[in-house]
Amino acid sequence: MTAALPADPLPHDPMPGCALPGTPLADALPGINACVHCGFCLQACPTYLNLEDENDSPRGRIFLMRSLLEGTVKPDDPSVQQHIDQCLGCRACEPVCPSGVPYGQLLEATRATLRESRPTPFLARLILFVFAREWLLRPAMFFSRILAATPIPTLLSGINGRLGFAMAMLASTGRSIERSRYRPVRHGERGKVAMLRGCVMDGLFNTTNRATERVLAVNGYAMLDAPGQRCCGALHAHAGDLATARSLARRNIAAFERSGAQFIAVNAAGCGAIMKEYGHLLKDDPEWHERAARVGARVRDVSELLAAAGPREGGPLPIRVTYDAPCHLQHAQRVTQAPLTVLAAIPGLELVPLHDSDQCCGSAGIYNLIEPDTSDAVLAPKLANIRATGAPWVATGNAGCLMQIGAGLIRAEISARSIHPVDLLDASYAALGQ
Amino acid sequence: MTPPQASPAQTPSSTVSTQSAVAERLAEIVGERHVLSRQSELLVYNSDGLPGYRRQPKLAVFPGSGEEAVAVVRFLAKQGLPFVPRGAGTGLSGGALADDIVVIGLHRLKKIISLDVENRRATVEPGVVNLRLNKHVAPHGLLYAPDPSSEAACTIGGNVAENAGGPHCLKYGVTLNHVLAMTVILPSGEIVELGSKVGERDGYDLRGAFIGSEGCFGLALEITVKLTPKPQTVRTLLADFMSVDAAAHVTSAIIASGIVPAALEFMDGPTIRVVEDSIYAAGYPRDAEAILLIELDGLEAGVAADLETVRRVCLDGAARNVKVARDEAERMKLWQGRKKAFGAMGRLAPHLIVQDAVIPRTKLPEVLATIHAISEKYGVVVCNVFHAGDGNLHPNIAYSADDPAESERVHKAMIEIMRACIDAGGSITGEHGVGLDKMGYMEAIFSETSLNAMCELRSVFDPERRSNPGKVVPVHACKEWRAVSGGRLRIAEPPAEVHEPRPLEAEPARPSAR
Numbered sequence: 001m002t003a004a005l006p007a008d009p010l011p012h013d014p015m016p017g018c019a020l021p022g023t024p025l026a027d028a029l030p031g032i033n034a035c036v037h038c039g040f041c042l043q044a045c046p047t048y049l050n051l052e053d054e055n056d057s058p059r060g061r062i063f064l065m066r067s068l069l070e071g072t073v074k075p076d077d078p079s080v081q082q083h084i085d086q087c088l089g090c091r092a093c094e095p096v097c098p099s100g101v102p103y104g105q106l107l108e109a110t111r112a113t114l115r116e117s118r119p120t121p122f123l124a125r126l127i128l129f130v131f132a133r134e135w136l137l138r139p140a141m142f143f144s145r146i147l148a149a150t151p152i153p154t155l156l157s158g159i160n161g162r163l164g165f166a167m168a169m170l171a172s173t174g175r176s177i178e179r180s181r182y183r184p185v186r187h188g189e190r191g192k193v194a195m196l197r198g199c200v201m202d203g204l205f206n207t208t209n210r211a212t213e214r215v216l217a218v219n220g221y222a223m224l225d226a227p228g229q230r231c232c233g234a235l236h237a238h239a240g241d242l243a244t245a246r247s248l249a250r251r252n253i254a255a256f257e258r259s260g261a262q263f264i265a266v267n268a269a270g271c272g273a274i275m276k277e278y279g280h281l282l283k284d285d286p287e288w289h290e291r292a293a294r295v296g297a298r299v300r301d302v303s304e305l306l307a308a309a310g311p312r313e314g315g316p317l318p319i320r321v322t323y324d325a326p327c328h329l330q331h332a333q334r335v336t337q338a339p340l341t342v343l344a345a346i347p348g349l350e351l352v353p354l355h356d357s358d359q360c361c362g363s364a365g366i367y368n369l370i371e372p373d374t375s376d377a378v379l380a381p382k383l384a385n386i387r388a389t390g391a392p393w394v395a396t397g398n399a400g401c402l403m404q405i406g407a408g409l410i411r412a413e414i415s416a417r418s419i420h421p422v423d424l425l426d427a428s429y430a431a432l433g434q
Numbered sequence: 435m436t437p438p439q440a441s442p443a444q445t446p447s448s449t450v451s452t453q454s455a456v457a458e459r460l461a462e463i464v465g466e467r468h469v470l471s472r473q474s475e476l477l478v479y480n481s482d483g484l485p486g487y488r489r490q491p492k493l494a495v496f497p498g499s500g501e502e503a504v505a506v507v508r509f510l511a512k513q514g515l516p517f518v519p520r521g522a523g524t525g526l527s528g529g530a531l532a533d534d535i536v537v538i539g540l541h542r543l544k545k546i547i548s549l550d551v552e553n554r555r556a557t558v559e560p561g562v563v564n565l566r567l568n569k570h571v572a573p574h575g576l577l578y579a580p581d582p583s584s585e586a587a588c589t590i591g592g593n594v595a596e597n598a599g600g601p602h603c604l605k606y607g608v609t610l611n612h613v614l615a616m617t618v619i620l621p622s623g624e625i626v627e628l629g630s631k632v633g634e635r636d637g638y639d640l641r642g643a644f645i646g647s648e649g650c651f652g653l654a655l656e657i658t659v660k661l662t663p664k665p666q667t668v669r670t671l672l673a674d675f676m677s678v679d680a681a682a683h684v685t686s687a688i689i690a691s692g693i694v695p696a697a698l699e700f701m702d703g704p705t706i707r708v709v710e711d712s713i714y715a716a717g718y719p720r721d722a723e724a725i726l727l728i729e730l731d732g733l734e735a736g737v738a739a740d741l742e743t744v745r746r747v748c749l750d751g752a753a754r755n756v757k758v759a760r761d762e763a764e765r766m767k768l769w770q771g772r773k774k775a776f777g778a779m780g781r782l783a784p785h786l787i788v789q790d791a792v793i794p795r796t797k798l799p800e801v802l803a804t805i806h807a808i809s810e811k812y813g814v815v816v817c818n819v820f821h822a823g824d825g826n827l828h829p830n831i832a833y834s835a836d837d838p839a840e841s842e843r844v845h846k847a848m849i850e851i852m853r854a855c856i857d858a859g860g861s862i863t864g865e866h867g868v869g870l871d872k873m874g875y876m877e878a879i880f881s882e883t884s885l886n887a888m889c890e891l892r893s894v895f896d897p898e899r900r901s902n903p904g905k906v907v908p909v910h911a912c913k914e915w916r917a918v919s920g921g922r923l924r925i926a927e928p929p930a931e932v933h934e935p936r937p938l939e940a941e942p943a944r945p946s947a948r
Contacts, residue, residue, distance in 0.1 A: 063481075064474075064478065100781060
């Protein structure tokens with residue numbers, strides 16, 4: 001072999017200067033650079049599997065992010081905005097990524113950057129506006145609670161479109177498991193815990209919040225109050241409104257610092273995920289960064305605290321339950337076993353495996369209201385899989401998933417109901433009399 | 435099998451010339467949502483798993499059924515338009531890039547058409563993901579043997595195009611050995627059956643010619659694959675070494691002992707450490723300079739004996755430890771680390787260049803030493819992770835393209851590494867294909883006669899050179915290439931002048947693509 005080897009140009013072109021200097025996206029470049037384009041994320045992505053276009057895959061969206069920085073696409077390009085908007089933010093791509101691309105952070109940075117060049121949809125803006133303000137959130141939740149107690153949501157849950165879906169979501173919140181009252185014996189030997197009350201959890205899942213306090217008490221945690229706490233800011237961060245998310249985070253950090261709690265218990269996976277990442281959210285804030293990281297390190301999903309304590313076995317609850325893993329619990333927090341450990345502490349409970357339980361349900365915060373078509377497409381196989389289990393209960397530990405699956409079950413006329421694992425454990429303790 | 439037929443209504447016939455008119459006609463076939471023509475939406479289709487190469491397609495079309503795919507190809511044939519078929523875009527040679535022409539994405543064709551457990555075969559559409567096929571057949575005690583490291587993402591259609599390999603091809607053979615038959619649409623729009631579901635057909639093996647043709651011969655729309663019974667026993671060993679040289683010698687010694695392992699994989703120190711930093715950390719010893727991952731399968735009794743032999747060969751060859759996976763979970767962990775190693779290298783630097791060369795196994799020690807010397811000379815870190823059993827090297831270099839000096843050093847190092855592989859009697863690609871990336875090396879290993887023979891073979895399937903133009907064989911090596919204007923949406927001149935037939939000269943046998 002004598003032919004000379006070619007002097008072909010090295011294929012990589014250097015980035016010709018950043019097109020969006022000083023933006024959150026420019027800041028995220030190292031995370032973008034970690035992507036080697038291997039494509040291992042494709043089959044984990046619910047929007048890629050449903051929309052069948054790589055623009056709607058993690059690899060494709062990262063490529064769009066890079067292209068935004070290179071200047072080959074502009075932030076006001078409607079198709080780029082559409083594909084970034086269509087991401088559920090489920091982060092199922094993260095645990096399969098060999099390079100450890102922090103996709104959730106890249107998405108937030110991109111949305112924050114795009115937000116500057118176009119308005120957020122009105123409905124999203126309205127929801128975010130209300131959630132950031134106690135004086136609006138309380139009456140809104142009060143009104144929702146009153147409405148949920150009437151037959152109206154159930155009556156309207158069948159109508160087409162988002163209004164019908166929203167009504168079905170409300171209707172699904174009033175269908176928890178019956179249980180008798182019990183008074184937990186309080187030892188508190190496992191440490192002091194303050195709970196994030198949350199917005200939707202506090203407003204529509206108050207039963208679950210009370211159950212969370214009781215089951216933690218039964219398992220040896222001393223429950224403290226943390227007054228002054230607010231919405232966690234997850235919805236705002238996911239929509240790219242980082243300023244509001246940070247302001248809410250600072251209030252929560254201060255509130256939980258004051259409480260003196262060793263652990264911060266969170267029973268909504270989406271809230272827990274962002275709180276654990278408060279350090280990243282405030283990374284550029286010299287005054288708050290360390291405090292944020294310290295508070296973030298004390299955050300636990302309620303199932304983690306319960307699993308660490310056993311949890312204590314309850315009374316018999318002979319029901320069939322299937323479990324759906326919330327994305328922000330399994331992918332963002334990487335908590336997979338703890339909820340199953342909680343369910344295993346309930347004698348008589350039969351856990352029916354759910355096919356593709358690791359797939360997103362399409363809730364994704366307020367995504368189901370903003371991107372209804374894609375959300376429905378992602379929800380459809382979930383409902384079919386739930387139907388196939390024949391189980392009358394679907395346990396899942398996140399407010400959004402509870403309502404998304406709950407609403408889907410109502411609208412598809414499947415008799416199963418969604419429920420938080422903590423409610424099941426609580427019912428089991430109630431059966432024991434404590 | 436009934437070949438997919440296009441209904442006449444689905445094949446718009448009059449000639450159209452503008453991009454928007456072509457897009458409109460394609461949208462009539464596949465639906466508007468599945469045709470992309472905006473520049474900003476086509477960007478993500480401008481690279482595959484080797485993103486250093488970028489070529490912007492003119493249009494992307496994603497048929498949702500075999501019938502739609504047929505209609506698309508026939509429409510493009512009528513218009514005389516070139517196109518590039520694309521699977522999941524996980525290729526590592528730039529093979530699925532479309533330079534200003536139409537890209538046909540086949541990822542929506544993901545039906546497993548039939549599974550015949552008794553005869554151990556399955557018929558699938560080209561967009562079925564390799565791992566999904568394996569999960570589908572696993573409950574029946576069967577598996578599809580070719581297991582490229584990208585199995586979780588790559589498609590069977592792409593595997594056919596590249597004649598994909600994988601760790602277990604050492605014992606089980608490559609894609610070529612596991613595809614029985616295909617329904618292929620030729621670029622002309624004609625549908626042909628290649629191979630036979632029941633066994634070898636008489637005559638020339640056109641199926642064999644098609645597999646590994648890198649999308650240049652047409653599109654396989656239905657692929658019937660052979661399924662393999664799961665072995666009774668599988669044992670996986672991890673041997674770690676304090677020198678690359680020792681591991682390389684042991685590789686040859688294992689094969690020389692007469693044992694054919696199901697897989698025999700090599701990872702060097704830098705690769706071990708990058709994997710251990712990732713979520714696919716497999717428990718490889720971080721301080722080792724090399725590990726061998728050796729899998730033995732077959733009947734219980736035979737595997738037990740082989741296991742002892744391999745263990746002894748490893749220890750005799752200065753292995754520090756030899757560990758056998760205790761259970762399936764540990765075995766999977768060891769394998770996941772190996773299979774995700776390529777992806778994990780994004781941790782080292784923003785850009786990655788990956789090579790794929792085959793050398794005679796016995797030359798491993800000296801070639802690896804040469805590669806090490808080259809990496810020292812240029813001050814670059816080479817991560818070696820490869821299929822040692824069949825001498826298929828994958829040197830990877832992570833670097834920053836933003837640093838021109840570093841880029842230059844990486845460039846020179848890679849050329850010297852390839853040179854060393856070729857000088858050792860090797861080949862330029864084991865399993866990634868030639869695509870764009872290796873095209874420049876083709877003339878270094880093939881004579882003009884051989885290259886012309888390849889061009890002539892291509893003429894049989896695609897006389898107009900419209901399917902994946904500008905790949906595999908360098909343009910100037912094929913005289914008839916002049917007719918195609920190198921990837922414009924419109925072909926400037928009438929296709930392909932007729933080529934004078936020439937006798938084939940004897941060509942020294944090359945290691946088969948794997």
